[in-house]
Amino acid sequence: MRRTLFVLVLLALLTSLGSYAQTKEIYTNPAFATIAKEHKKLAILPFEASIGMRPNQMKTMTPERIKEIEKNEGLAVQSALQTYFLKESGKDDYTVSFQDANTTNALLLKNNITAENIKSFTPGELAKVLGVDGLIMGTFKTDKPMSDGASLALGLAVGFYGSTNSGKTAINIYDGASGELLWKYEKTLSRGLGSDTSTIINTIMRKASKRFPYSKLKA
Numbered sequence: 096m097r098r099t100l101f102v103l104v105l106l107a108l109l110t111s112l113g114s115y116a117q118t119k120e121i122y123t124n125p126a127f128a129t130i131a132k133e134h135k136k137l138a139i140l141p142f143e144a145s146i147g148m149r150p151n152q153m154k155t156m157t158p159e160r161i162k163e164i165e166k167n168e169g170l171a172v173q174s175a176l177q178t179y180f181l182k183e184s185g186k187d188d189y190t191v192s193f194q195d196a197n198t199t200n201a202l203l204l205k206n207n208i209t210a211e212n213i214k215s216f217t218p219g220e221l222a223k224v225l226g227v228d229g230l231i232m233g234t235f236k237t238d239k240p241m242s243d244g245a246s247l248a249l250g251l252a253v254g255f256y257g258s259t260n261s262g263k264t265a266i267n268i269y270d271g272a273s274g275e276l277l278w279k280y281e282k283t284l285s286r287g288l289g290s291d292t293s294t295i296i297n298t299i300m301r302k303a304s305k306r307f308p309y310s311k312l313k314a
Contacts, residue, residue: 121306122279130270131277131308134228137268138194139176140203140221141210144168144235147262166210168292170200172235172264175296183304191309194227202226222271229277230269237262237284264299268308278308 124130144165177196183189203209206224208216218230268278280303284295304310 120281121303122276123306123308124275124277126275127277127308130273130275131229134191134270134309136192136194136227137229137231137309138199138222138225138227139173139180139196140199140213140230140232141166142169142172142233142235142264143210144172144237147236147238162210168237169210169235171292172233172296173199175293176231176266176300178293179297179300188311189307189309190311191228193231194225199225217274218269219271219274222269222274228271230271231266232269233264233266235262235264264295266299266303280306 146161146165146168173196177193180189180193184192202225203213208221208224213221216224218232222228222230262284263281264284265279265281267276269275270277280299282299282302300307
């Protein structure tokens, strides 16, 4: 009897945890359709990237160099997302267009918005500067860099090469007018997702595409 009770409690706990993970992986604002019905163009911002290194590895690099590599990694994620969205837009799958990343970054630069101070601006302020209806932004955390350039640079500095893909990414969409969070997708990175930035982003977005709020399949 006790064994049966234990099994039932365990199953209930696992079911509860599974349900929790599913509800937390993708979030869509209940008022999305109302808030975003007039959206025409989104901007993809450079992601906030962080690369986890062991203390002995960090000793061989200056804080400035680490920030530079993480900045380049964030730009690589931005580029990979733009490539993915442009490819899918070519299939006429989305109800919005996406601002060219070079235009986005140039406008940020002209307005003195950098990786160091961008957090001091609200999504609404950034959208106004960029002239878009919404923003795609997020975080990208890895044990080693995934973009080839950053991986090579870090390999030369601390003595390890090759990309990995353990870590976590979060992709957020904000409304430009209100600054409200409209959609969020979080994914823990595992070796099964690939070994470079583009492959990982493509895999992540394919998994999230059925719930992507601007998909015509959801319209």
